[in-house]
Amino acid sequence: MIFIIGGAYQGKLEYAKGKYSLSSGQIFTCTEDKNIEFGLRCIYNIQEYTLYCVRNGIDALKVFKEKHDAWQDSILICEDIFCGVVPLGKDMRDWRDMTGKLCSYLSSEAESVTRIFCGLEQKLK
Amino acid sequence: MNVLISGGCKNGKTGFALKTADRLACGKNKYYVATMIPCDDEDRDRINRHIAERADMGFKTLEVSRNIGSCIEMAGENGTFLIDSITALLLNEMFSFNNREAENVEGTKNDEGTEDSNGTENNEAVARCIRGLKKILEKARNAVFVTDYIYSDAVRYDAVTENYRASLAAIDRFLAKECDVVIELCAGARFEHKGGF
Incomplete structure (x- = not known):
């Protein structure tokens, strides 16, 4: 699994598309109002799935652990949402928490971790 | 040489940019x-x-809040320019001087899949900034650009703010591509994402 992380609008998906020759049909884009689907080559905007999980009482980390085989050959992309002040709203705090725990797990499982900064790659692992 | 300096606020970006521009200018x-x-x-x-x-x-100060390329006419082509900051420049290009009302808040939707997150860029303001910055990149002897990294927090912003963040990031990515050196400052320490001194 290849894990790509970075702040909003840094060009994470564009980088992945270029580097791994991804077509649109190979990308599952998470949104805050739908469940995740594994199986496509790339799962994008994982932070939207964790928001969906927070709002629906789902443990995202548990889901990823259970579905380990389904994503282990995938490219996973998540937004870095960890540098601001502690959010005031509980759901936003839980969201940051859950996303952080999931990212740490994915990072440890990944064969490579890349951070995208202003469109440039920074190898973290 | 052209240099982009980014990072969170209060990291010493301006101080570092001043030293960098001073060194690049070589007394000119x-x-x-x-x-x-x-x-x-x-x-x-x-x-x-x-x-x-x-x-x-020994810096000469030029106040340019919009139409950033005009600093070339004000100073001449052979200078070293420190642009501080892209963040404020975009703010001025997106919002009017007097009432700071958002212009074209909805922006124009990008091609699907080319953007991160959910914001859309203000294409007109971004184009105006990039036009001016291109002129500086082409004509200046050296240029140092300071921008702010505002992309890594757990907040759902309103549409105007998201639009601003997406727009600033588009300019940052343009500059990162064009500049010889890209540096991120964190607590005064620097990480060289591209090139180096």
């Missing part, structure tokens, strides 16, 4: 291009701090 003309329009005393204090910081460094 250097210009501090101030883009911020002060709105209150806090802004004015900040500006005064920056003026004091560069007082003895």
Whole structure:
């Protein structure tokens, strides 16, 4: 699994598309109002799935652990949402928490971790 | 040489940018291009701090809050320019001077899949900034650009703010591509994402 992380609008998906020759049909884009689907080559905007999980009482980390085989050959992309002040709203705090725990797990499982900064790659692992 | 300096706020970006521009200028003309329009005393204090910081460094100050490329006509092509900051420049290009009302808030939707997150860029303001910055990249002897990294927090912003963040990021990515050196400052320490000195 290849894990790509970075702040909003840094060009994470564009980088992945270029580097791994991804077509649109190979990308599952998470949104805050739908469940995740594994199986496509790339799962994008994982932070939207964790928001969906927070709002629906789902443990995202548990889901990823259970579905380990389904994503282990995938490219996973998540937004870095960890540098601001502690959010005031509980759901936003839980969201940051859950996303952080999931990212740490994915990072440890990944064969490579890349951070995208202003469109440039920074190898973290 | 062209250099982009980014990072969170209060990391010493301006101080580092001043030193970098000073070194690149090699004793020749250097210009501090101030883009911020002060709105209150806090802004004015900040500006005064920056003026004091560069007082003895020999920079000529140019105040350019919009149409950033015009600094080339004001100064001539052979100078070293420090543009501080892209963040304020975009703010001025997106919002009017007097009432700071958002212009074209909805922006124009990008091609699907080319953007991160959910915001859309203000294409007109971004194009105006990039047009001016291109001119500086082409004509200046050296240029140092300061921008702010505002992309890694757990907040759902309103549409206007998201639009601004997406737009600033588009300009940052353009500059990162065009510049010879890209540096991120964190607590005063620097990470070289591209090139180096």
